[in-house]
Amino acid sequence: MKEKKKYWTLFLSVMQLSAFTFGGGFVIIPLMRKKFVEKLHWLDEQEMLDLTAIAQSSPGAIAVNASILVGYRVAGVPGALLTVAGTILPPLVIIAVISMFYTAFRDNVFVGMAMNGMLAAVAAVICDVVLSMGRTVLQDRKLLYAGLMAGCFLASEWFQVNILLLLVVCGAAGAADVLHERRKERLA
Amino acid sequence: MVYIQLLWSFFQIGLFSIGGGYAAMPLIQHQVVELHQWLTMNQFADIMTIAEMTPGPIAINSATFVGMQIAGISGAIVATLGCVLPSCVIVTALAWFYSRWRELPVMQGILKGVRPAVVAMIASAGLSLLLLSFYGQSAWPESWGSVxxxxxxxxxxxxxxxxxxxxxxxxxxxxxxxxxxxxxxxx
The missing domain is CATH 1.10.12 (Lyase 2-enoyl-coa Hydratase; Chain  A, domain 2)
Structure with missing residues (x-):
């Protein structure tokens, strides 16, 4: 009975989030964080960042990948299947309906106004998550990770460096740092 | 026959669009406009506009749209399933891998290094959206006053x-x- 309720919550949550991922796949990350980290406590802050990295580095839409990862972490393979279904259902229904009269929708003034308003809120939602996640990274009080964060932002924003390359470099730097620390501890 | 074509086309789109969103656009254009001529370039531009105005990943939105145009509701479902199939297999395998090995020191190190990059990535995506919202374009504006x-x-x-x-x-x-x-x- 309790399992059944968990599956339902998982499915309905993901469906609700998917219906609001305007403006690209990354928008689902703050929504998921609010729901699964802050509200339901099914995942922790670090894990959410890990899952985002994996979702970004895998083929396919980020929103779909992130949903699969969250579903799997919470309830295994059945959870993953459930979250995929929940994620694709809202866009499937919405686009199927809109495709029947899409020129009218595209040219509607009020739709445009609402979209403009929502875009500002989407930017705020992302800003909010960057502040919260950034604080988690800085809590380590290590210059390396703060430097990686700033460096990656500059590299992708000003020099258009490929994101996958940045992930590989940062992963290697992190691995080297942790292994080095362990070696120091063992010697001491 | 058209179902198999839809499934295969969007399977390839799902498999090769790494990095999501706008990375998928040229792939979709190649399959849908150039290879199979399911949509004209104008229709393709329309679907991109609609995909931006509606929730959901661009690849899924265009799969649904193209499927609807070609073969109705069942076409939409087949194309969408083709699109998410690669993710389902690959990401589930990675999720298993993550669950099994995340406690290893090397994995801990990799994940620790990757986290700041993820925050930077999200910040960068957020900045583009912020500029789009404030100035109507996602690049830096020429004059700051036109906000x-x-x-x-x-x-x-x-x-x-x-x-x-x-x-x-x-x-x-x-x-x-x-x-x-x-x-x-x-x-």
């Missing part, structure tokens, strides 16, 4: 609601949409 005042106010109000009062983000988005209709109608 959209209504967007700035809505952004500030939304951020305050999220940070200070921990309002549900979906509620914030819906309110901003409604406020947008009212404010743009009045001014």
């Amino acid at each position: 959209n005042g209504i967007s700035v106010c809505l952004f500030a109000a939304a951020l305050l609601a999220l940070r200070r009062w921990k309002v549900n983000p979906i509620g914030v988005m819906l309110s901003a949409g409604a406020a947008g209709v009212i404010l743009y109608s009045v001014f």
Whole structure:
């Protein structure tokens, strides 16, 4: 009975989030964080960042990948299947309906106004998550990770460096740092 | 036959679009416009506009749209399934891998290094959206004065609601949409 309720919550949550991922796949990350980290406590802050990295580095839409990862972490393979279904259902229904009269929708003034308003809120939602996640990274009080964060932002924003390359470099730097620390501890 | 073509086309789109969103656009264009001529270039531009205006990943939105045009509801379902199939297999395998090995020191190190990069990535995506919202384009504007005042106010109000009062983000988005209709109608 309790399992059944968990599956339902998982499915309905993901469906609700998917219906609001305007403006690209990354928008689902703050929504998921609010729901699964802050509200339901099914995942922790670090894990959410890990899952985002994996979702970004895998083929396919980020929103779909992130949903699969969250579903799997919470309830295994059945959870993953459930979250995929929940994620694709809202866009499937919405686009199927809109495709029947899409020129009218595209040219509607009020739709445009609402979209403009929502875009500002989407930017705020992302800003909010960057502040919260950034604080988690800085809590380590290590210059390396703060430097990686700033460096990656500059590299992708000003020099258009490929994101996958940045992930590989940062992963290697992190691995080297942790292994080095362990070696120091063992010697001491 | 057309179902198999739809499934295979969108399977390839799903498999080769790494990095999501706009990375998938040229792939979709190649399959849908150039290879199979399911849509004209104008229709393709329309679907990109609609994909931006509606929730959901661009690849899924275009799969549904193309499937509907070619073979109705069942076409939409087949194309969408083709699109998510690669993710389902690959990401589930990675999720298993992550669950099994995340405690290893090397994995811990890799994940620790990757986390700041993820925050930077999200910040970069957020900045593009912020510029799009304030200046109508996601690149840096030529003059700072051409800012959209209504967007700035809505952004500030939304951020305050999220940070200070921990309002549900979906509620914030819906309110901003409604406020947008009212404010743009009045001014």
